[in-house]
Amino acid sequence: MIYSPSKLETYETCPQKYKFAYIEGLKTEEEGIEAFLGTRFHETMEKLYSERRFRLMSLEEIQAFYQERWEKNFHEKIIIVSQGRTADDYFRLGLKFIEDYYRRYYPFNQNRILGLEEKIEIDLDGTGRYLLQGYIDRIDLTPEGVVEIHDYKTSSTLPAQQEIDSDRQLALYQLGLQQKWPWAERVRLVWHYVAFDLEISSTRSPAQLEALRQEVIDLINLIEADQEFLPRESSLCEWCSFFSLCPLKKT
Ligand code: SF4
Incomplete structure (x- = not known):
């Protein structure tokens, strides 16, 4: 299985939904x-x-x-x-x-564009055992030599800076980007919250990236050991496309 940040997020939101979408x-x-x-x-x-x-x-x-x-x-x-x-x-x-x-x-x-909808692969342990892939909305190179990973968000809620500083998706993309382009030493993560006309940014230290790498390996091990994939109800059920199939919801 090749994972992606959204697959991991789906599992954390609801293992049953993950099973419907990615196993079945x-x-x-x-x-x-x-x-x-x-x-x-x-x-x-x-x-x-x-x-x-x-x-x-x-x-x-x-x-x-x-x-x-x-x-x-x-x-x-x-x-x-x-x-x-x-x-x-x-x-x-x-x-x-x-x-x-x-x-x-x-x-x-303002910047030079290095990539649009750029496919990125992340090999978490260097052996191909834990592989992720995703698409970066836009990659820029600033005049100062910083590589920026840009992500557009159309959501109607604005996250706290703390959430941005611990966001997993763009940090994983940074890991993949630095595997692909080792010369990209300075990297900035940039989110465009377009409903608020706001640009929010964050950076990750090498220690934070290492901790993330291990955390995602542990999460993949957890998913692969799961035998039950139990449903997990939340406010997100309203948007779940498998609502009518869900053992907790179907009538
Ligand atoms: S309706 Fe809710 S509990 Fe059921 S599969 Fe979807 S997200 Fe999970």
Whole structure:
């Protein structure tokens, strides 16, 4: 099994959900509107920065791209959990995220782009026994020589700095990036909380990365030893795409 930060997170949220998704390989067509909006925003940023190598897209042009992707991908199985909210509310929210982001970072030439949606592999013990992979939204090189790992977040809650400083996903990407590019000595982790028009950053020391490496090896050992994959109820059940199959929920 090749792991990913999101697989590990799914297991920690609910082992039963992990079993449905990654052991039994069940697929559902249902998708939360928040995840749908997040995917459309990510596509839009990828388009903006990949075009930037050749030309600068206008705000209207990039918003039109977002609209086209929204309409093309919208489907019947999109779930809106928040009472009284419509798909159009979320569509317009996305337009606002793009406008704020565009105005803040225009003309998008502050750094050199090293990668967009870059696939990264993380070999935790150097033998291939504990492998993870993921995709980094954007990798930048600053004029000062710092490599930045950027991640776009469309969520409506803003984490505490303490959570950012202990976030696992981007720190794992740092491990993989430094395996791939050993010359990248100075690395900064950057999150764009676009609903708040905020950029938040953090760094990891070599000791913190080593502790993380061991912690994730232990977690993988725990997953592989699990025989039961018990369901774990939480407020996230409302967004669970396996709700109707769950032994705790099905009627
Ligand atoms: S509904 Fe809740 S408890 Fe059931 S599988 Fe989904 S997340 Fe787990």
